[in-house]
Amino acid sequence: MIWLLNLLQTLLFVALAPLLVGWIKWLKCHLQNRTSPPLIQPYRDLSKLFRKETVIAEQASWIFCTTPYIVFSVAVLATSIVPLIAVHLPTAAMADVIVLVGFFALARFFQALAGMDIGTAFGGMGSSREMTIASLSEPAFLMAVFTLAVSTSTTNLSAAIEYNLLHPQDIRPSYVFAALALALVAVAETGRIPVDNPATHLELTMIHEAMVLEYSGRHLALIEWAAHIRLLIYTVLLANVFFPWGIAQEISFPALLEGLGMIVAKLALLGLFVALIETLLAKMRLFLVQEFLGFAYLLGVLGLLMHIIMEVGS
């Protein structure tokens, strides 16, 4: 029964991911006074891509062909670690947040290899940019995670969320820093606006798009879907770890329903934030990204320091 629920949660995670992207796009269009595509447009795009023919370059090796499947399955595995509507699920207990970072790294590794596999100039450029950003964002991500880990004395996400639920009246300064660091990392990793523009294929600025330029059809659909899932994972991390209210602690129908309702509300709110930021800010130069991520790393370190200075002693 509990495994079934776990499977359902993972399926919900995978199915919900394009909806969040559609929601952000919808909000963005309305904020910019444009007519928006319907909320389900990402699903339509994906199904169109699945039906289309997959073109593979003659020089492509097995890496190029297997990468979409690896990236997608790793994304699905990663979703099973992150508690969406309930804590205490068996797969969440199996792996901690460091495994999650490892999953992201694995997907990124294969995607960068696939970008260079064909040998076009754009692919290599995209891969090199992606790896540059990743090498800077990963330490920042880990620092934010460590802040969480020392506060809750666990690296397991489910246990950490439960700890936060059990101590609701603790106002922790270190969490403010960790949440900000995680938000900055999420922006960089999911390729949203101040770092990368998801809506354009302009050759000088694109990062993520450059890597997947050679993909088409089914392969492209899988990679896009994995990118949607990654965005959802980061937003759920922010929503559930730092604002854990409402997540189901016991397995009962009303609790699960409440968990579902709360997470949808929280994601809608976070989506509004993303859309606001994407409307208000311009994309920054590529060489400013290192300062941006340096600031994220600094926030993570400060969070850890604030925990040691102010929360341990008192």
Next chain:
Amino acid sequence: MDIVHPDHYPQLITLLASLIIFTTFMMLAQGKLLTLINLFSLQGLLLAGTTAMVALITGNHHLLISAGLTLALKAIMIPWLLRYLVVRMRLHREVDPVENPVQIMLFGVSLVVFSYYVTLPVVQLSTLATSNMLAVSLAGILLGMLLMISRKQAVTHVVGFMTIENGLFFSAVVSTHGMPMVVELGIAFDVLVASVIFGVFFFQIRDSIDSLDVDKLNRLREETE
């Protein structure tokens, strides 16, 4: 969740204190002068909030007066004066470039670690409820100095100086629950007068070297007739 419950006051103070440090780091990274002044104003607001909170916890109600003074001076008057000066001297679009921001930030973090290390024995001896914020206030002082030495614009230097003053005031509040009222009034008046004098100096510097970039003061040159 009852936010105003008295048990939460110490936690709110630590939260405000860490936000003060955060604004200082934002100032270190910020090159635009007007934004810098706004951040300074925000820091004054947070400082006033912290002081008021300490006053409520410890029952030292004279601290409420100094919180009010901080609010009036550091959150409103001095930023307003600086903003006026910056706009008056047409510097409002000026950017004081931050060189090697990541390096400066890391240096700032190591200053926080250093001040924690230095104040650790004091904190262990102290019996005050707010003593664990001593490290944060010392870090505020050191970060203000870092802001002064890493920049070139005179306006940034003044903001850095005021940040040092904020750090000193903060450490006085958390370590002794406030200085005698006479001293505090004197300091507040001093700071106000200092900011007025700084304003006069800005005009003097600009008249003599045509810029507020103090790096240009390094070059000595004879006035040719």
